[in-house]
Amino acid sequence: MGNQVEKLTHLNYNELPTADPNGFDPEDDAPRIGVSYIFSADDDEQEENMDETENEDVKHYDCRNELECAVYYRDEVIYERNSRFGEVGTLSRENLANKCKAGDLVEFVAIGQFPHWAVCVGELQVVHLHRNEIKCDFLLDASQGKRGRIVNELYKFRALSSDAVVQNAMEQVGLKERDVCWKNSECFAAWCRFGKREFKVGGEIRIGKQPYKMKLQLSEKKSHVLDFQSLEDLIVEKRKNDQMGREAVIQELENHLNCAEEPGDDYNCN
Known part of the structure; x- marks a missing residue:
């Protein structure tokens, strides 16, 4: 069993069973699972002490190297990051602190690192999960020098009231x-803002066909679709792509998968 766990934690795209790139269901005996593996917490890879001044990777973070993707639960779009979102760009941590309000979700980004999310709770403070602990820090400290942006609109779920979001976040402070x-x-x-158990570990039962699809938009005419049994597994894989960057993900897919060009009509779950 130990050897199996070790292997599963190091899977990459060439070992990963996926869905048909055009969104059609394969035969019942064909592999369908996207990612249901055992992962370490990706936020453990955040830098513990980043210089107070922005480093070169932070200053030159390019939103154009983010991979466009959409997430579907059965027939419904529940997450979407497209080119319009990338055009908004990022803000310095000082400008971000001046813009965000209590209840907002913020995302800190840097080249080659997993994005770090936090919940604004007012008075320039945020609550976030960092190194397996829920902490309340000043936004400038939580950013660790990274640029950031408000990401309330990425998930399409109905948000709780700002007071409820803050309460959800503050009630978890100190958990380890x-x-x-x-x-x-x-x-x-995301759990703080939307209150959905799907964001929690084990919040969904992994049985039967995978209800989640993540569509990666590689170009205007090329995309690739992965199937997942739970939202938490999908988010882990999505964040891996965020950390790698668009060019690296596309290169890996081109090397290991047969990404067929889509027919005239784009994959649509409406």
């Missing part, structure tokens, strides 16, 4: 290690 039931900072922040 085994008491933490979110796999990464994004799952925690």
Whole structure:
């Protein structure tokens, strides 16, 4: 069993069974699972002490290297990051602090790092999951020198009131290690804002066909679709792509998968 776990934690795209790129269901005996593996918390890879001044990777973060993707639950779009979102760009941590309000979700980004999410709770403070602990910090400290943006609109779920979001976040402050039931900072922040158990570890039963699809838009005419049994597994894979960047993900897919060009009509789950 130990050897199996070790292998599963290091899977990459060439070992990953996927869905048909045009969105059609394969035969019942064909592999369908996207990612249901065992992962370490990706936010553990955040830098512990980043210089107060922005480093080169932070200053030159390019939103154009973000991979466009959409997430579907059965027939419904529940998450979408498209080119229009990338055009908004990022803000310095000082400008971000001046713009965000209590209840907002913020995302800190830097080249080659997992994005770090936090919940604004007012008075320039945020609550976030960092190194397996729920902390309340000043936004400038939580950013660790990274640029950031408000990401309230990425998930399409109906948000709770700002007071409820802040209450959700503040009630978790101080939780550590085994008491933490979110796999990464994004799952925690999204749970605070939307209150959906799907963001928690084990929040969904992984049986039957995979109800989640993540469509990666590689170009105007090329896309690739992965199937997942749970939202938490999908988010882990999505964040891996965020950390790698668009060019690296596309290169890996081109090397290991047969990404067929789509027919005239784009994949549509409406």
